[in-house]
Amino acid sequence: MLKSLMLLALAQVSVAEWKYAIDKKSCKDGMYDQVKFYMDQSQAQSQRVVDALDPYLGDPNNKPDDRILAQMRQLFPSDGVPTARLLHGIYKKVTQYAYQDVDIWADDYRQARDKGDLEIFCNADHVVEDPNNPEKNIKWRDKAQDLPVTDKDGILSLKNPLSFTMAVTKDSRPISREQPWPEHSPEYIAFHPRYMKKSTEKNSMLNHDRVEKAAYPSLWDKVKVKLPGLDFGAVDILATPELTMLHELTHLRAVADAVDSEGRNSYGWLNCVRLKSFNNADSLAYFALVVDLIQRYKYDVDDKGKLNKFS
Template structure:
């Protein structure tokens, strides 16, 4: 049976929101034309009034559908550039996992404010990482990240040198889109209004010190895209490390698998005799890193690294306790998942299976 949508503009039947548009159309017209919607024969029959009523109904429906379609089109998207071609599977899994982090964190913080009694473990984590005054701000930031539309590879990879759509976040895997402008002494991505100074270029492109991801917002921010560039050397290292299945943390699909993953990470960090907290090893995987960088995007709340180089890592975030610091968001999302799996997290960033969180309230 061929579907027909009279009176409906063709533009609404293609692109984002099409299924919702068609469903709303069918639902609305079934009410207009159904026998139950027609007047009783005992009423005064006025054909002009019936036509007028139907016209208002159709007009109202069309206005609603247009607004609906515009809303769907306006939803900010995450897209992956062609420079990520050879890493695309790894990047897609990491983005999926980062968004899952954000959804869980948003839900836990919403429950904390609306469900009684509150989860004591989540309450302690939220107070430790955000303070009580920062809980709603953190939740709203996670909500913005979770609302991003990501279609994986279904929409294909975008050209690195193409102009992004307002509000979108594009993930790149190199810096080929930039050209050096001698007059400004800056590196330009002119299409998207992004500039890098020489210092940043050297730190991320030529410096041998490993850095994972750089996030930049176009200018002016409200009408520009945000760019998230995964540093090529970090990608190569992660891809090689990924042969062990450790590129992302929570993307395995089941809690049992996730718990085994967390056990493995704890064991590996203990064996390495690292001076870093165990939790840092989980947060610095690609999905946690992408979550951190997504929070820097203008459409996701524009978080910052509030204390410069001292903004990163578990040891610093438990001192900072700010909902607008990107790493506080990263580690809340990571620890919220651990709590969901039945783990406790110590003040020092160690975690183990336990029915209770290891922090004492006197530590807060």
């Protein structure tokens, strides 16, 4: 598995710079700037991982900080150079997306994009009913990717105002061998409008105050940590939209083609420590987070999700 994943990462890391654009129709009322900020922070966290691992790839004796190596062992099967090379390739690809300030519905832009490009939406309004489709279970069409959408597709959960889904990634996976990926069709990430509205109103982000809150959780946070079945550690307080963005970015085929390895049991720190999987999206997102905590905030995280200050 590690060998195949490494080959995938190495095959893709040399690709030319990709582009990403944010939908101005759905991301309004301050959401556009928030999405741009979350993408910037995800790329900055990814670059920190790349910089931390760079010397290690050139010389196995140039090991990263012992705390970073320990986190590699905690979240993944090993801390060796092959692991570092795989992770380096994944986070490097996140940094390769270049921002474009464009109207994603303009014909000239739509003709210039391809499956290596990314679009970001703040709802699923671009998925519209298609009553003319002859297939009984396909009554929707995705105007962004110009593809039919089955009635059970996860993207439709974003149309439910009561859904707990935060975001959905639509990657460039062909429907079948008989139906190859459409030309000029991108991958995309769509956020639930309620999640984006709440995040924008609260200006939710990773910062010093939030890190201190996670390091010294309130009584209510401690209760949540101890509730059975939630698989919740104090570090999960830092599950901000930046973490959600990076999680979704790893789902992209152009980045890591990661999955939620065990469905709902794939999320949160304790599950990531248990799974020790390169292929779990939350594990990749949390690794970038803990590297950030180590380098910028001088906090480490133990296997129970507790933050520990160091000097």
